[in-house]
Amino acid sequence: MLPAVFTPGVLFTIGAFLCIAMPAAFRRYAMLVVIAVSAVQLVSLPLGEYGAYQLFGQDLLFVRYDALARIFAVVFHIAAALNVVYGWHVKDASEQWAGLAYPGAALGGVMAGDWVTLFVWWEMAALTSVFLVWAPQTRSTYLSGFRYLAIQIASGVALLGGIVLLFRETGSLAFGGFNEVGVLTAAGEAAANGAGHGEDHAGGGTTWRLATLLVFLAFGVKSAFPLLHNWVQDAYPKSSLTGTIMLSVFTTKFAVYALARGFAGTPELIAIGCVMTIFPIFFALIENDLRKVLCYSINNQVGFMVVGIGVGSAMSVNGAVGYAFCNIIFESLLFMGVGAAAYRVGSTKATELGGLYRTMPLTMLFTLAGAFSIAAFPLFAGFVTKGLIIDGVAEEHLMLAWLVLLFASAGALEHSGIKIPYFTFFAHDSGKRPQEAPAHMLIAMGVSAVLCLAIGLAPGAIVYPLMPFQEQTADYHPYAMYHVVEQLQLLLFATLAFALLIKFKLYPPEIPSTNLDFDWLWRVPGRATLGWAVDAAAAVWRLLWSGATDRIRDIVDEVYALHGPQGRLARSWPIGSMALWTAVLLGAALILSFISPILF
Helix, strand or coil, rough: CCCCCCCCHHHHHHHHHHHCCCCHHHHHHHHHHHHHHHHHHHHCCCCCEEEEEEEEEEEEEEEEECHHHHHHHHHHHHHHHHHHCCCCCCCHHHHHHHHHHHHHHHHHHHHCHHHHHHHHHHHHHHHHHHHHCCCCCCCCHHHHHHHHHHHHHHHHHHHHHHHHHHHHHHHHCCCCCCCCCEEHHHHHHHHHCCCCCCCHHHHHHHHHHHHHHHHHHHHHHCCCCCCCHHHHHHHHHCCHHHHHHHHHHHHHHCCCCCCCCHHCCCHHHHHHHHHHHHHHHHHHHHCEEHHHHHHHHHHHHHHHHHHHHHCHHHHHHHHHHHHHHHHHHHHHHHHHHHHHHHHHHHHHHHHHHHHHHHHHHHHHHHHHHHHHHHHCCCCCHHHHHHHHHHHHHHHHCHHHHHHHHHHHHHHHHHHHHHHHHHHCCCCCCCCCCCCCCCHHHHHHHHHHHHHHHHHHHCCCHHHHCHHHHHHHHCCCCCCCCCHHHHHHHHHHHHHHHHHHHHCCCCEEEEEEEECCCCCCHHHHHHHHHHHHHHHHHHHHHHHEEEEEEHHHHHHHHHHHHHHHCHHHHHCCCCHHHHHHHHHHHHHHHHHHHHHHHCCC
């Protein structure tokens, strides 16, 4: 076994730079070898803390490998391997480098034990992932990549600001959870005993609240909270086919891990998560680009996880991280299905697809497995994990949130469970008869589909043992009759609603269009406001500069008048005047010398 400090994040990063130096023919095999070596290291690594070190006198922890980190690390390895297989045709060196470096950064982050280590991996994830957006090398992808990078770096700046304030108050850099007053659980006890530096820290004073808000905002940007989510729809669909799949896996799920670690039980997350599950449904239903539909699905699905984390009970947190595990697999499968169709047809527009089941039957079957999973059909992965979240909400008697999640579950069936396979493989006949997807794509999709079905059939053998609170899943029975009947009723009525809308032509038509989301606020009034601010700043600067230059000019004129060639100090003075002033000064000195002993 390798030393413990050679964790998956380190191995992936080293492997990325080694692979980039290899010939293209060997690079894909080397990537799989790196993932396999990292997986062996992960399996052989006992739960615990590794790599403690000091930086500027501060105790840091490079690796904290506990149950919460383990479930994300395991699924990140699975996703990374499937992405390499699916993208076997890719020969672009930068994209393949990012295919290891980006998952490596996410793996390093979920195993980080202190804020500094987390911040380093957080920023590395942003820097490495942008190469996937730039991979197509078009002007629009470059622009989207820079916007994506700016938002991700802004998240890192907010995180850094929060870390600095937390360290100022606690003197600790341990990455733990925030309690209800916004202090670190690990450092909060010390702060309450007077170890902190701020007089109001124990009660959640201004510094604590600001630090908590900054960290929360950093995690929220990466989780694509409402109004902060449009970078997903802007950047992901413009990436390469394989790049979109990788982006859908790691960025938002890395943020979900951070929320689970830092903000479990935060009530605000319940409201935020509910909004996240609802608003993407309406945009996804009217969207023509199926990859963008799936991007809205990411927002919707992460919302379920955010609600589970916000509830904070053992069952709901189990559901959130377990659903993240399964979502990575079946959401990737849906992206793979759409990507395979686009690989053969050259488009992801619903108006240009349809009827592909005739020549791409295996791709269609595998995509249906992902659709059944995201819709939480019994016997599939989504059913056995989403139920934990919904039941956790019900146990806390959060009736409104429970109703919202049920509605959002029906919406997930509409926009991803039905719309994606229906408009890709059925609907109208596009007249296109492409070949079946390449063998490597079929292998990746087939393995993902088998995993979706295997998890649904045997969750107690695959995903439940990986959850952080295993005692809560020991007595949980996802196939209890009431649960199955409840979900089947929900799915039946949602499917019936879709069929009726299609029959009576009330379903939003698939037409070539550009649908503006909340990004309209940034693109139109936001751009106008920015332009006004720039003009105002320029006007203020011109005014200040004009005033400053006028004042400097006056000072120069005064100095010149005094010290210039014709100035007062440059003129000749009569000898008599000089003698008089010398006598005056000598007299004043004599007077002071005589009276000083008397005064002092």
